[in-house]
Amino acid sequence: MVEEFSAITRNGTWTLVPRVSGTNVVNCKWVYKLKRDQSGAIKRYKARLVAKGFNQQPGIDYTETFSPVVKSATIRVVLSLAVTRHWPLRQLDAPRAWFQRLSQALLQLGFTGSKTDPSLFIYSANGTLLYMLVYVDDIILTGNNTTAIDRVVQCLSQSFAVQDMGPLSYFLGIEVAHKGENIVLSQRKYIHDLLSRNKLSNSKPVPSLCTSTAKLALGDSALFEDPVKYRQ
Structure with a gap:
C-alpha cells in the first residue's frame, strides 16, 4: 500500500482542489x-x-472512456519477428502509466506510433530497431539492440513505476515457453483456471464443444442461473 x-x-x-458544491x-x-x-x-x-x-452516471460525471490495447495480430507479428531475428523479449509492468502520458514519454525517446495499431511503438535510428507493445499497463519490448532496450527501460523508470519483469514468460494469460531458438505460446493455465472456476476440472475431453447435428431453438432450455458467470 x-x-x-x-x-x-x-x-x-x-x-488536490477544493470541492465544488453540487457536484x-x-x-x-x-x-x-x-x-x-x-x-x-x-x-x-x-x-x-x-x-x-x-x-458515476454516464453523460453527467463522465463521457466516453477508452483505453487503447494492442491488437492480438500485432502481438503475433512482433513475436514472430523477435523469434526469427533472435531478438530478446523483455516484459515490463507500468501501473498508473495511462496511455496519453506514456505515449508522450515514448515520443520523447524517439519512438513513433504505428499508423495501423496505436498501441505499437517503433524506434528506428542508426541501425537500431525496437518494437514496444502496450496493453493497458503490460508492455513487451524487443529489438536488435540490447543496450538500447536497457536504456529505454531505465528512462521509463525515471518517470513511471516500471517493474522490469525480465524475459517474457506470461502475458495476457498466455504462457511463453522458450524452446531453443523458438518460443511456444500456450493458454494451459488460463484453461485450467477457467475449468476450475466453473467446477469442470473432472470433465472428459471431447474433440468438439458441440455436435455438428445439434439443433438449437430459442427457449428449448432454462435460463442460466448466473448471467454474470455465463458472460465470463
Whole structure:
C-alpha cells in the first residue's frame, strides 16, 4: 500500500482542489490482488487505490472512456519477428502509466506510433530497431539492440513505476515457453483456471464443444442461473 501511494504521488495522478458544491464526489477504495506466474505460484502482492466508478452516471460525471490495447495480430507479428531475428523479449509492468502520458514519454525517446495499431511503438535510428507493445499497463519490448532496450527501460523508470519483469514468460494469460531458438505460446493455465472456476476440472475431453447435428431453438432450455458467470 505504501508503494502504491508513493507511486501515485510521484506520478502526479491527481491534483488536490477544493470541492465544488453540487457536484458528485467519487470515493475510492483499496483493492488487493495476488500476482501469479504461469505455474500459479504467488509472485507478488498487489494493492491498488481505485475510484468507485459505479457511483458515476454516464453523460453527467463522465463521457466516453477508452483505453487503447494492442491488437492480438500485432502481438503475433512482433513475436514472430523477435523469434526469427533472435531478438530478446523483455516484459515490463507500468501501473498508473495511462496511455496519453506514456505515449508522450515514448515520443520523447524517439519512438513513433504505428499508423495501423496505436498501441505499437517503433524506434528506428542508426541501425537500431525496437518494437514496444502496450496493453493497458503490460508492455513487451524487443529489438536488435540490447543496450538500447536497457536504456529505454531505465528512462521509463525515471518517470513511471516500471517493474522490469525480465524475459517474457506470461502475458495476457498466455504462457511463453522458450524452446531453443523458438518460443511456444500456450493458454494451459488460463484453461485450467477457467475449468476450475466453473467446477469442470473432472470433465472428459471431447474433440468438439458441440455436435455438428445439434439443433438449437430459442427457449428449448432454462435460463442460466448466473448471467454474470455465463458472460465470463
